[in-house]
Amino acid sequence: MNLLVSRQTRPLSGRVKVPGDKSIGHRAVIFGALASGHSNVFGLSGGEDNLRTVSALRSLGVHIRPIESGIQIDGVGIAGFKPARSEIDCGNSGTTIRLLSGLLAPCGFATVLDGDQYLRRRPMGRIGKPLEQMGATIAGAAGKKPGEIYAPLTITGGNLHGITYISEVASAQVKTAILLAALAADGETSITEPLRSRDHSERMLSALGAPLQVDGTTVRVRPASWDRKLARFELRVPGDFSSAAFLLAAATLVEGSDVTVEAVGINPTRTGFVDVLEKMGANISVENRRDENGEPIADLRARAAPLSSIDIAGELSLRAIDELPLIAAVAACANGDIRIRDAAELRVKESDRVAATATMLRSFGAECEEHDDGLTIHGGTPLVAGVVPSHGDHRIAMAGAILALRAEGNSTIEDTANIATSFPNFVELLRTLGASLQSS
């Protein structure tokens, strides 16, 4: 499937809602399965990644049924999972495979977790190593990098003990996999990250009564004296900030635009994109701020504005990690040089996003240089219609489509089916706002 996108000459305008937050959705389904009793989750994204987690849990014997505007999960607790009849297909979803690895680490049976051709290229040693230290056995396939393991993974659960773990990468997937295993381990577990990654798991687990303590970049789990069952819950999943970002970027780039995305999660560990754009001169306002289930949410309004240069590094890169390809696209329309650093993790996402972003930008005639850990974009070059390879990566495809709104002529974004993993109504919502793009 391809996307055809024309230069946008009319302003974009309107108020829309985006699908539920993907990160929160995965956690809600998994924690619901660990809870005692029925949990109701409303507004779960219909994106394929979240649905992979739902079907994975069903294959482990968890009953999940549709209810009005949501799903109901029958919690079985840590001891309640049953062996799956066959291997579990995690599709394109890194969060599904890594979180399930932690969930299955204390279960006394073996499970095979596999994924699509893109997921099979992503490193899994980062969860294999700590989970093995805790007492599970994680076997994986060999691949590109010697010593690394890749999907398919075989997780053989066992009796776990607590560990003190210093992670080399700031990764919420790694942190959450360890936390899930730690809930069933004997003794305390602590995980320290180089920088604080997104903290949805900590917020949700604490709210459900798990014995968690956060101290800077360290999270501790004290298993003593709790019954290993999380409290049942009702949760409304906030709109996905990472999806909203594409619409806010489009409004910023198309002259005269005024777009509001309602009820978006604005957890500060996720909102680096807004901070970056504001520093570049964008006109983004945060309206109607409120809290739901321990997560801050708001309506985000973006109006078109000219943009200038910025350096992005350290914590800001981490807080904007999934939006960096989009920021690079926006940067191509700014005045001056934009440098993105400390983002080596981009190389092991759904694609090598440093290389894929550089190719995407160059398809439109934009100028940029690749670095090991990021990119420099020389903004302000006139953009021409491009034919953009997305490398099967949803965020590259969507970032390319947004930049195409500013390129002279009609652009084609190739291989865009994976947009459905995170933002199934991306095209429809952009059209609602007045953009002319179509699938072919």
Ligand code: S3P
């Ligand atoms: C996610 C964590 C991040 C992020 C991914 C979702 C999560 O990955 O890039 O899109 O839900 O925990 P890493 O943990 O690999 O940094």
